[in-house]
Amino acid sequence: MKRSILYRLLTAALVCSSVATIPGMALAKQTDDAKPQPLYPNATRKEPKSDLTSQKDSKNLNDGLNAANEGDSAKATPLLQGILSDSKSKYAKALAQQGLANLDYKAGDLKGGISLLKESLDSDALPNEAYFQLEYELAQFYIADHQDQLGIDTVEKWRAEGKRETADSYALEGQAYYNLQKYPDAITAIKKAQSMTTTPNASWNSVLMASYNETGQSAQAGALAQQQLDAHPDDPQALQNAIAVYANAHQYPQAIDVLEKARAAGHLTDEKNYVMLAKLYLISGQESQDSKPYAVKSLAVLKDGEAKGIISDNAANNILTGDAAFLADDNATALSFYEKAAPQATTGEADIKAAQVLLVQEKFAAAKKYTQDGIAKGYSHTGNAYVMLAQAERGLKNSAGAIAAMKKAAQYPETADKANAWLKKQGAH
Incomplete structure (x- = not known):
């Protein structure tokens, strides 16, 4: 199924982190003082007895697990690996595997961590408190590693056996x-x-x-997003959620309203949201019989963001500003931003758009140069670019150049019919 704009827009915060925090690892011994209430008093699993008798193993295990909890891999790894290599206690080895699994997770080796947790659980050597903690942790690891069905199965097993x-x-x-x-x-x-x-x-x-x-429950999504935003108007994620929900439902006026309220309140401080607002105005203009008022608003938003130093000086933003200005019939501003974007861009898009404005202004020599530059950069609609080049050549009274450009245009499917018809009319086919 194709994911919606909501999925694409909501960055990493769209979904809660699969492994937001790793539960604190069990230590080898616990004092009787302030001993916590058991978490799994009704578990169906028969709890094995600990076989840890060595004080040395107990100390090394506790030191290793504490170091792993603190992220000190250099200290934790030799201590825990030593337990795996030398200890005769299945209990100690199982907890050492948990500690090493957490170090693997922190190092980005989820598969290694999963393997260690499975070995630890399969040993069946841990008391219920530690065993079920590891089982839940394994579910987190699976989901973080995109093995989601295994994660679900493990969570449900954890509930069924742990009665929690x-x-x-x-x-x-x-x-x-x-x-x-x-x-x-x-x-x-x-x-x-x-x-x-x-x-x-x-x-x-x-x-x-x-x-x-x-x-398809966009109304419920919108209501939830608006409720969250109303409760936390200065929360960037609540704002992002509301924008994405409305945009996905093509409720552009609502999305614009949310963004404009945030801008008025001084909460619109992120470049992507300024750009989103500008684009939403342009999209709304495309769906309207008169796009100019929307383009004027889009241009105003972009200029506001640029003046505040929020919108970066880069090719994409300068092309967008040029587009807004062009649709607002402000050709001078459009040309200035396209010309600004041209040396920043590598696709030739800015050059071709600058050439389009220059052709409207009948500045054919400059239009020819920008068109040639766009073609040289590999502009994707090459046939259309050659048609523009022919137009510039005709404006310069260069018939041979125009014919040469149209012959090039005839080589591309997007412009072949148009170019061949023109060449036939000129007797140059």
């Missing part, structure tokens, strides 16, 4: 269902997660909105 339900586990499952494009299941899981806590993670709404959107 948490809001986070349903949110994790919702993320995985979203990744698998099983959007109704994602909606069910996220709503379940939200119902289980008074302080749901704000990022869960992003998954829910995206899932609503993918199932």
